[in-house]
Amino acid sequence: MAQSNSRLVQQQSDFALALAKLLIEAGKNDKTVTLGEVLRPSILARWYARIGIGIAASQHSKNLAVDLRLYVEGVYQTKTPDYRWLGERWERLDKRARWGGRFMKPDGNHFEFINP
Numbered sequence: 001m002a003q004s005n006s007r008l009v010q011q012q013s014d015f016a017l018a019l020a021k022l023l024i025e026a027g028k029n030d031k032t033v034t035l036g037e038v039l040r041p042s043i044l045a046r047w048y049a050r051i052g053i054g055i056a057a058s059q060h061s062k063n064l065a066v067d068l069r070l071y072v073e074g075v076y077q078t079k080t081p082d083y084r085w086l087g088e089r090w091e092r093l094d095k096r097a098r099w100g101g102r103f104m105k106p107d108g109n110h111f112e113f114i115n116p
Contacts (some may be wrong), residue, residue, distance in 0.1 A: 011096075012063050015113045018093045019066060022111070025089055032074075033086070036067035036109065065112035080108030087111070 026033045040048075040060030048054030059065035068086065070077040077083070080101045087099030090111050100110025 008062065011113060014094065014096070015064050018090075018097060018113070019111070021093055022086065022090050026086060029085075031086070032071040034069045034071070036069045038066045039063050040065075059112040059114065064114075065110060067109045068111060069109065078109075080106040083108035 023033060037060060040054075040058055042056075042061045045054060045058040045061045046056045048058070049056040060067075068083070070082055070086065072082070083099075083101055087101045087108065090097050090099050094113070096113040096115070098112050098114050100107030100112070103110075
């Protein structure tokens, strides 16, 4: 296995473990959270970028991002402030953790790892 590939696999594993911790913490705090998009093929990321709903260099394409779905009393939450609780906890889990709620164009349900 090439060095760069093994590094990516380790990052993906670290991301998955951090996500598991976040989901467990959410459950312990009576948050109802499900998984949305995780892996986004590069061709789809490029298409999303062309139509203005994403970026071509998405961390989803590296399996280092997830869009979570938060429900309150059975209603799917779509506003970035609704995700602040999760986002702040996500950012504390790992120095690579980045919450989409802080993006220039906020994306509150987006959680990813970046290279530190």
